[in-house]
Amino acid sequence: MLTITDWHAAPPKLEADQRADCPLCRLPAFAPQALDASSAATPDIARGLRAMRDSLALHHAASSAAEQAASACAALAATLRTGPAPHLLFASRLGTTSAMQHLVARMLADPAACVDAYNRAVAKHQVFGLAPLAADSTRKRYELPLWRVPPLDSTGTPMPRQRVYAHTLPSIDPAHLAPRA
Numbered sequence: 001m002l003t004i005t006d007w008h009a010a011p012p013k014l015e016a017d018q019r020a021d022c023p024l025c026r027l028p029a030f031a032p033q034a035l036d037a038s039s040a041a042t043p044d045i046a047r048g049l050r051a052m053r054d055s056l057a058l059h060h061a062a063s064s065a066a067e068q069a070a071s072a073c074a075a076l077a078a079t080l081r082t083g084p085a086p087h088l089l090f091a092s093r094l095g096t097t098s099a100m101q102h103l104v105a106r107m108l109a110d111p112a113a114c115v116d117a118y119n120r121a122v123a124k125h126q127v128f129g130l131a132p133l134a135a136d137s138t139r140k141r142y143e144l145p146l147w148r149v150p151p152l153d154s155t156g157t158p159m160p161r162q163r164v165y166a167h168t169l170p171s172i173d174p175a176h177l178a179p180r181a
Contacts, residue, residue, distance in 0.1 A: 005039045005040075007033075007035055007049060008033060009030075009032040009033055009035075009052070009053060009056055010030055010032070010033070010065065011030055011031075013035060014027050014028070014030055014065060017158050020160055021052060021145070021160040021161055022158035022159065022160055022161070023066070023092065023149050023158075023161050023178070024064060024065045024066035024069065025065075025066040025067075025090065025091075025149060025178070026064065026065050026092075026149060026150075026151070026152060026158040026161070027064060027065040027066070027158055027160050028064065028065060028080075029059070029060050029061065029062040029063070029064060029065055029067070029068040030056075030060065030068070030157060031057065031060055032036065032053045032056040032057055032060075035049055035050060035053045037049055037050055045132070051074035051076060052072070052076065052176065054073035055073075055075050055076050056068060056069070056072045058072070058075070059071040059072045059075070064092075066090065066092065067088075067091075070088050070090070072176065074086050074088060079166050082135070084163050085154065091178045091179055092149055092178045094177075094178065094179065095173075095174040095175050095176060095177035095178065096174050096175050100174070100177065100179075101174060104146075104174070104177070107134065107144050107145075107146075107166070107169070108166060108169060111142035111144060111166035112135065112142060114142070114144060114145070115133045115134075115135045115142050115144070116135075118132070118145045119132040119133055119135075122181075128181075130181050133145060139165065140166075140167070141165060142165060142166040142167075143163055144164045144165065144166055144169060145166055145179060145180045145181065146164040146169070146177050146178065146179060146180060147161045147163070147177070147178045147179075147180055148161065148162040148163075148164050148176050148177060149161050149166065149177070149178050150162065150176055151176065161178075164177070
């Protein structure tokens with residue numbers, strides 16, 4: 001008989017914060033929870049689950065849960081191929097790059113065109129389930145394809161990501177910007 005079993009590697013608090021739309025780049029790295037591999041469908045699946053847990057544990061000193069998960073996945077993928085290790089580039093760190101600053105300047109120069117281009121792409125690729133951006137040309141209010149990823153609050157609590165609008169973009173620290181989709 002085959003049954004479905006879930007293994008939650010992350011602690012419940014981290015999972016709750018992520019469900020509250022706090023991005024993994026602002027959540028702390030974690031010690032992966034214990035794994036009961038006895039319920040795995042096959043010995044190979046049990047080995048794979050143990051390898052995932054071990055890789056997460058090896059990367060517990062990462063700066064965030066996102067970096068930990070990405071580094072763990074990259075390390076596991078490296079065991080399957082030859083060649084140089086991949087260079088990981090995190091979307092949450094793009095905001096201060098000159099390339100992102102150039103894109104942001106173009107978005108601000110013509111937010112209506114930016115929203116139109118994004119929404120045409122979303123309509124063309126509906127299978128991915130992306131939502132179109134909001135636009136109100138009468139009020140000159142344009143949602144941009146960016147997230148504001150706020151830092152932790154004064155108590156160290158992660159904050160939910162926020163939509164970015166053209167009129168609020170100039171007041172947002174570029175280090176807190178990340179691309180959507």
